[in-house]
Amino acid sequence: xxxxxxxxxxxxxxxxxxxxxxxxxxxxxxxxxxxxxxxxxxxxxxxxxxxxxxxxxxxxxxxxxxxxxxxxxxxxxxxxxxxxxxxxxxxxxxxxxxxx
Amino acid sequence: xxxxxxxxxxxxxxxxxxxxxxxxxxxxxxxxxxxxxxxxxxxxxxxxxxxxxxxxxxxxxxxxxxxxxxxxxxxxxxxxxxxxxxxxxxxxxxxxxxxxxxxxxxxxxxxxxxxxxxxxxxxxxxxxxxxxxxxxxxxxxxxxxxxxxxxxxxxxxxxxxxxx
Numbered sequence: 001x002x003x004x005x006x007x008x009x010x011x012x013x014x015x016x017x018x019x020x021x022x023x024x025x026x027x028x029x030x031x032x033x034x035x036x037x038x039x040x041x042x043x044x045x046x047x048x049x050x051x052x053x054x055x056x057x058x059x060x061x062x063x064x065x066x067x068x069x070x071x072x073x074x075x076x077x078x079x080x081x082x083x084x085x086x087x088x089x090x091x092x093x094x095x096x097x098x099x100x
Numbered sequence: 101x102x103x104x105x106x107x108x109x110x111x112x113x114x115x116x117x118x119x120x121x122x123x124x125x126x127x128x129x130x131x132x133x134x135x136x137x138x139x140x141x142x143x144x145x146x147x148x149x150x151x152x153x154x155x156x157x158x159x160x161x162x163x164x165x166x167x168x169x170x171x172x173x174x175x176x177x178x179x180x181x182x183x184x185x186x187x188x189x190x191x192x193x194x195x196x197x198x199x200x201x202x203x204x205x206x207x208x209x210x211x212x213x214x215x216x217x218x219x220x221x222x223x224x225x226x227x228x229x230x231x232x233x234x235x236x237x238x239x240x241x242x243x244x245x246x247x248x249x250x251x252x253x254x255x256x257x258x259x260x261x262x263x264x
Contacts, residue, residue: 001216002105002145008208010109010142014116014135016201021120023193027179029125029171033132036163037116040139043151051146051217056225056233059148063230066151066158067245071252073163077170078259084174091179 007048015041028080028090032073039069105145108138125176129167136160147222150230 018037025031043062050058080090087094115134122128136159143152170176223229234242 001218002102003212003214004217005208005212005214006105006109007142007146007217008212009205010112012201012204012208013113016197017113017116017120020193020197023189025120025179027125027176029167029174029176030119030122030128030179033119033125033128033167036132036159037119037135040136040159043155044139044142047143047146047148047151048217050148051222052215054147054218054220054223056223056229057237059151059225059230060233060238062148062151063154063234064241064245066154068248070158070163071249073166074252074256075259077166078256080170081174081260090174090176 004048004052008045011041011044011048013041014038014044026092028083028092028095031092032076032080035076036069036073039065101145105142108141108145112138112142123179125171125179126168129164129171132167133160133164136164146217147225149225150227153227 015038018034018041021034021037022031025034043065046058046062046065050056050062083095084090112135115131115138118131119128119135122131136155140152140155140160143149143155
């Protein structure tokens with residue numbers, strides 16, 4: 001048996017790593033990958049709770065999260081390509097037009 | 101069976117560390133594929149074969165191919181040193197991170213302790229059962245999803261094509 005708390009702890013670790021990477025990385029693409037990492041951590045929590053209940057609805061929520069992540073990846077990477085065309089750089093420090 | 105959970109859980113955490121700490125984006129992308137694949141194994145162990153397969157095909161397959169393609173297209177190399185990083189983040193970040201981890205870990209432990217994920221016989225999670233639920237109770241979200249994907253495809257094409 002897998003304790004629920006261990007699955008949630010794994011989810012917590014992955015989410016924290018993703019959040020830390022989101023803050024410390026300076027490359028737009030790596031920052032984007034850290035977002036994907038956080039989405040996956042949430043999916044793991046959904047699946048663990050779905051097994052605990054037990055119910056199929058949690059699995060469907062994870063499924064929808066994957067679908068939204070796919071759409072988000074397509075749009076996000078298009079934004080990164082447009083950004084690179086305009087700034088000729090992938091460093092997130094260079095994108096500060098809206099900073100006060 | 102549960103030993104596999106710890107093996108692949110450890111693998112996922114180590115690969116996630118590698119995603120965060122690598123300075124070259126393509127190494128981060130390859131480490132992320134390891135995370136996604138180990139999570140797929142964990143989904144199988146937790147009785148979600150359909151989501152595990154979708155994870156491998158859609159996430160590790162399609163989405164990561166897109167990532168690697170963009171890294172290749174933009175020729176994203178080694179990340180240079182940061183020019184202006186806040187001093188505050190450097191000394192306050194790690195303690196706050198550890199505090200957050202500890203707080204949520206204590207919450208999880210107090211709430212669930214060592215209760216098993218499998219407290220009852222598993223429901224039928226075959227692709228047939230998932231599909232039946234998807235097209236009955238969740239038919240509206242399913243249809244909304246198709247519109248979302250259509251908009252995302254249009255948005256991606258417009259964004260990547262036009263010069264701003």
